[in-house]
Amino acid sequence: MQVLIVFCHPEPQSFNGALRELAVSTLEDLGHQVEVSDLYAESFDPVEHPAHYLQRIEPDRFLPLTEQRQAFQAGTLPSDVQRELQRIERADLVILQFPLWWHGLPAMLKGWFDRVMVYGGTYSGSMRYDRGYFSGKRVMASLTAGSPAPAFTRHGRGGDMATLLWPLHCSLYYLGMTVLPPHVIYGIQGSGVSYQDESEFRAHLEDEKAGWIRRLKRLGSDAPIPFSGWSDWDEDGVLNADHPLAWRP
Amino acid sequence: MQVLIVFCHPEPQSFNGALRELAVSTLEDLGHQVEVSDLYAESFDPVEHPAHYLQRIEPDRFLPLTEQRQAFQAGTLPSDVQRELQRIERADLVILQFPLWWHGLPAMLKGWFDRVMVYGGTYSGSMRYDRGYFSGKRVMASLTAGSPAPAFTRHGRGGDMATLLWPLHCSLYYLGMTVLPPHVIYGIQGSGVSYQDESEFRAHLEDEKAGWIRRLKRLGSDAPIPFSGWSDWDEDGVLNADHPLAWRP
Structure with a gap:
């Protein structure tokens, strides 16, 4: 299996950095090939911006999706976007490793979606959800949160x-991916202030590292998060009223 | 009333740009003062990064929250962060104007939270939620989404x-703000492809502009989104079991 780890943390010596290293060594020991996209180390630019499109189809007004589709078709996507797309193409499994910042992805990783997941290339009106471009690839979020569970x-x-x-998870499924349950580690703070003392915090980190290794070893048997699909929806993209899961007031 | 509009779109001529202009003129006509933080035009850097902290308290390892707190206390926060904080300090109402990209904020606006909402300055373990720093300020998301409603x-x-x-909304309440219901405009696509023809799309845009003006005129009477607060929680930060809204299995 080919695995891509998209790593988003400004500090390689962070706990997120340790989880990344553990994933690389554990997965390689299991016989997989691992590639890492280290967004901070590679100074990835997360901002979708007209400056990324040198040959504009619409020079007077920047329409991001129009330019994305055109650049994809013409083979003129920015080199960093092409590199990230190639990495995903090679992968059977993608792991997103990041700290939860302000209830979501760090801007760096959010912009990886904004820029890399180009319209007309990775999705379109008819190529999304269970007819999505990255169909067959599995993906998992692995994250740390500051507060306890x-x-x-x-x-x-x-x-x-x-x-x-x-x-x-909506975005990942939109792209056609099979979304595995996330691996969330709680109570990870640079300062360790939630803990009685330093040794209690260290013990927590060691426990969580062991838990991450166990999770990595059983990735093959993880049941994915279920989503509805095209056959479940009416023409407006809403769950059919007679669907067993449809809520009735 | 002093209003801050945080505007996040790469194209001033976009529909988001039109909504921004309408908000400025409508609110000024109502007698309010309006300031605009135009993140793209001001080339705001959304990436929290060690390079923003020239005098590091921890030079060997980048701990974002530690450096944020130290820089806030020492008065050495980056100038763009100081500017954004001053803008929020001046405001009674903050409007976030953005397009929904990949089921969330564009990276530019996400990074506005990551960098501007500094630990030790805008929040701490005891200064958050209904004891938050920005208590008394109101905030509203105004956004466009590509798909129809x-x-x-x-x-x-x-x-x-x-x-x-x-x-x-969790992040905004965490900061102590009073969160108004969002204003969401659906079916906004650069290409207008969801519409039968161009005139139908234009009519939709005009209707939505009129709806935005009506909403702006009645902002004073909008009931905020309710959240639980410190008095509702146990020591783990979980809704008290006897709270009327607590779910029981």
Whole structure:
């Protein structure tokens, strides 16, 4: 299996950095090939911007999707976007490794979607969801959150984690990917202030590293997150009223 | 009333740009003062990065929150972050104007949170939620989405809009702000491809502009989105089990 790890953290010595290294070594030991896209180290530009399109089809007004489609068709996408697309093309499994910042992806990783997932190339009106371009590829979010786990439960003040990750999972499914349940590690703070003492914090980190290795070893047997698909929807893209999961007031 | 519009779109001539202009003129006509933070025009850097901290407290390892707190206390925050904080300080109401990209904020606007909302300055363990720093300020998301409205309903394939905006609303409430219901305009595509013809699309845009003006005129009477607060939570930050809204299995 070919695995792509998209790593988004400004500090290689961070706990996210340690999780990345563990993923590389564990997956390689299992016989897989691993490639890492290190967004910060490669100074990826996350901002979708007219400056990325040197040969504009619409020079007077910047229409991002129009320029994306044109550049994809003409083979003139920016080199970093082409590189990221090639990496995804090569992969059977994509792991997104990042810290939860402000209830979502760091800007660097959000912009990886904004720029790399080009209209007309990775999706279109008819090529999305279970007819998506990246159909057959699996993907998993692996993230750290600062607050302890209870804050991210259904009634937690941090916001239910499944809901916080829903937009990301929607995007991944939109692209046709098979979305595995996320691997979330809670209570990871640079300062370790939530813990009684440093040794308690260190023990937590070691436990979580072991848990990550266990998760990586059983990735093959993980059941994906279920989504509805084209055959479930009416012409407006809404779940058919007679669908067993449709809610009725 | 002092209003700050945080505008995030790469093209001033876009429909988002038109909504921004309408907000400025409508609010000024109502007697309010309006300031615009135009993130693309000002080349805001959305990437939280060690290069922003010239005097590091921890030079060997970049701990974003530690450096943010230190820079806030020492008065050495980057000048663009200081400018954005001053703009928010001056405002009674903040309007975030953006297109929904990949089920969330464009990277540019996401990074505005990552960099401007500094730890130790705009929040801390005890200064958040209904004890938040920006308590008393109101905020509203005003956004456009490409697909028509049905796709973003509860059973729509685009993902329920309230759920997609939940992470953003969590962040705004975390900062202590009073969050008004969002203003969402659907079916806005650069190409207008969802419409029978150009005139139908133009009519839709004009209708939506009129709706935006009406919304702006009644902002004063909008009821905010309700959130639970410190008095509702146990020591783990979870809704008290006897709270009337607590779900029981």
